[in-house]
């Protein structure tokens with residue numbers, strides 16, 4: 422990267438400052454640079470490299486979330502039918518991300534697609550008669566939809582063994598089980614993607630200041646922003662000014678919004694959840710597994726702690742992750758501070774926090790129990806997925822921190838929210854992303870929403886360039902099956918992904 426390691430430039434005004442060098446800032450920086458190449462953009466990152474927090478490959482699970490396998494996007498109605506609304510929305514969002522990434526591969530901004538995205542079938546695996554019934558109904562509801570037409574279902578152990586042998590080896594026979602599989606699923610190395618985007622921006626003249634922590638920000642009378650930046654090596658402080666600030670600071674975004682005294686951030690708090698995974702690199706095991714297999718979350722567990730057995734492709738090597746084992750930690754970033762949670766409490770967010778804690782006692786209990794669970798308990802959970810798992814093949818790794826949104830609720834006082842949310846000031850001069858799920862997979866639609874909210878005056882002017890990058894922008898793929906198929910085929914071709922499958926087993 423050409424322009425890294427430069428200190429903050431000077432007091433001069435720039436058009437855009439991006440705080441933090443994760444996937445969100447990388448995506449927004451790329452879009453703004455394409456749409457408005459004459460704007461000056463500066464990036465400030467407190468760590469020595471880009472993508473070292475949640476966006477790093479080993480700090481997240483790398484699932485290209487398209488609702489092909491995650492059960493939390495398809496809830497069961499009281500009459501037993503399955504609500505697929507959320508799944509369709511998530512899938513549509515992922516198709517938008519795929520289109521931008523395809524465009525960037527075609528234009529040479531991103532390199533070999535295999536360096537950041539790889540085909541890995543997405544599976545759901547359940548046991549027990551009730552769960553099998555639910556999965557069958559879910560399959561029927563989804564597979565009629567054009568975006569999920571490649572989904573397969575089976576309750577035959579031999580078929581499931583063909584799809585994922587590790588799930589079935591040494592499992593007692595006679596157990597009711599079922600699985601779905603979709604070969605259009607993906608594994609994404611968001612760290613590599615982020616680094617490639619910043620390499621491009623750096624080479625194009627965007628200033629990327631590493632080891633630079635934004636410590637303060639306040640709005641000037643002319644609506645521009647004054648930022649105070651500390652050099653993490655020598656603690657020297659400088660200032661810079663910007664017309665627009667994106668707070669892409671991950672778990673620290675809310676802290677900076679509170680410092681900036683944005684009224685729209687009042688009432689927001691965060692619940693930090695740490696995550697650990699078991700990782701296996703033994704080729705004798707990894708060669709026998711090619712899938713991301715999601716199961717059911719334990720009762721009371723947050724949706725992001727659904728256990729999954731994930732093929733990962735990072736730097737050309739295949740590994741398997743199992744987890745996550747969620748736990749409690751007061752830090753909002755992996756490299757954050759134990760004071761993050763206590764320091765985030767304000768008069769305006771204490772009520773939502775208390776209300777959320779009262780409503781989610783089971784979750785709080787689970788986080789503490791998981792944190793203190795012994796290695797043998799963790800291995801037991803793994804063996805429910807992989808009965809033949811050998812402890813010597815698996816080591817524990819610590820992933821990134823999730824900072825889940827807690828916000829005011831008129832009825833309950835406060836609610837815990839598992840999604841991702843853009844918070845922007847009314848005048849559109851500053852915005853941030855809060856929350857961590859579905860996260861990086863939907864970075865592109867999230868940043869498009871941000872552009873729409875913060876730069877409405879440029880909407881018309883930018884539309885042609887955005888359509889060139891994302892041809893189906895503003896069109897519902899669900900309502901256009903032919904367009905959905907064409908789009909998925911086109912991006913699959915460019916990104917070297919699987920496009921469809923022929924069903925080899927139906928219920």
Ligand SMILES: Cc1cc2nc3c(=O)[nH]c(=O)nc-3n(C[C@H](O)[C@H](O)[C@H](O)COP(=O)(O)OP(=O)(O)OC[C@H]3O[C@@H](n4cnc5c(N)ncnc54)[C@H](O)[C@@H]3O)c2cc1C
Nearest residue numbers: 441443444445467474475476481482483484635671860862
């Ligand atoms: C355990 C886990 C599993 C996940 N699994 C998936 C998955 O399978 N699929 C998926 O799509 N998403 C997943 N996610 C979510 C995804 O990783 C995040 O949504 C995404 O990486 C967030 O990107 P970001 O750019 O907002 O934040 P980050 O990548 O965290 O980047 C924020 C950056 O801001 C910097 N920063 C913070 N404060 C300052 C400051 N004051 N000054 C300068 N720099 C600052 C930080 O150092 C950091 O580099 C997962 C997350 C976790 C934790």
